[in-house]
Amino acid sequence: GNSVTQMEGPVTLSEEAFLTINCTYTATGYPSLFWYVQYPGEGLQLLLKATKADDKGSNKGFEATYRKETTSFHLEKGSVQVSDSAVYFCALSERALNFGKGTSLLVTP
Amino acid sequence: NAGVTQTPKFRVLKTGQSMTLLCAQDMNHEYMYWYRQDPGMGLRLIHYSVGEGTTAKGEVPDGYNVSRLKKQNFLLGLESAAPSQTSVYFCASSYGRRGGETQYFGPGTRLLVL
Numbered sequence: 001g002n003s004v005t006q007m008e009g010p011v012t013l014s015e016e017a018f019l020t021i022n023c024t025y026t027a028t029g030y031p032s033l034f035w036y037v038q039y040p041g042e043g044l045q046l047l048l049k050a051t052k053a054d055d056k057g058s059n060k061g062f063e064a065t066y067r068k069e070t071t072s073f074h075l076e077k078g079s080v081q082v083s084d085s086a087v088y089f090c091a092l093s094e095r096a097l098n099f100g101k102g103t104s105l106l107v108t109p
Numbered sequence: 110n111a112g113v114t115q116t117p118k119f120r121v122l123k124t125g126q127s128m129t130l131l132c133a134q135d136m137n138h139e140y141m142y143w144y145r146q147d148p149g150m151g152l153r154l155i156h157y158s159v160g161e162g163t164t165a166k167g168e169v170p171d172g173y174n175v176s177r178l179k180k181q182n183f184l185l186g187l188e189s190a191a192p193s194q195t196s197v198y199f200c201a202s203s204y205g206r207r208g209g210e211t212q213y214f215g216p217g218t219r220l221l222v223l
Contacts, residue, residue, distance in 0.1 A: 036214075043214035043217050045214065046213075089151065089152070093210070097154070099152045100151055101149055
């Protein structure tokens with residue numbers, strides 16, 4: 001079946017550091033891939049998505065590229081801010097949305 | 110445009126009590142979902158609906174029932190609450206269910222079962 005594996009957290013970074021959160025997936029077909037973000041006390045909201053191989057999703061300085069050859073969709077940001085502190089979920093969608101377990105990010109001033 | 114709303118925001122139940130969680134969306138979406146979020150488990154799908162009057166089981170449906178009498182509302186019921194149902198519950202909706210459709214989430218309901 002389909003599944004998503006993402007790196008365990010928590011991840012703690014200083015402001016302006018480079019961020020990578022790894023995500024790999026297993027799928028039987030050709031899923032779409034997503035990153036959702038959950039800020040403290042809130043629901044999830046879409047951060048970015050990619051619907052086919054080699055697509056790059058980007059939003060708010062975050063980027064992720066759909067790599068079919070490595071079955072990965074790693075999230076990156078060149079310079080994190082304190083306001084990026086949140087939990088990040090990688091997800092894939094063929095028929096249903098399958099979420100990873102989430103990676104907590106804390107950015108300190 | 111409120112998006113997806115959930116009521117209540119927080120509830121404490123005793124074991125064996127019943128309750129209903131309400132989800133409403135104003136985006137005219139066909140698909141609606143109920144998830145539970147537990148520490149270290151990510152989000153798991155409880156039930157979903159592909160349209161008014163239809164529901165289907167997700168990954169963890171036991172102990173829950175749902176109804177979709179109106180397109181904009183999706184209710185999640187617990188007939189006899191158990192401590193294992195202590196969780197944060199999220200409702201979501203989407204226009205369709207093809208891969209690539211974005212799901213829009215509500216703010217969550219935190220449920221504590223004693």
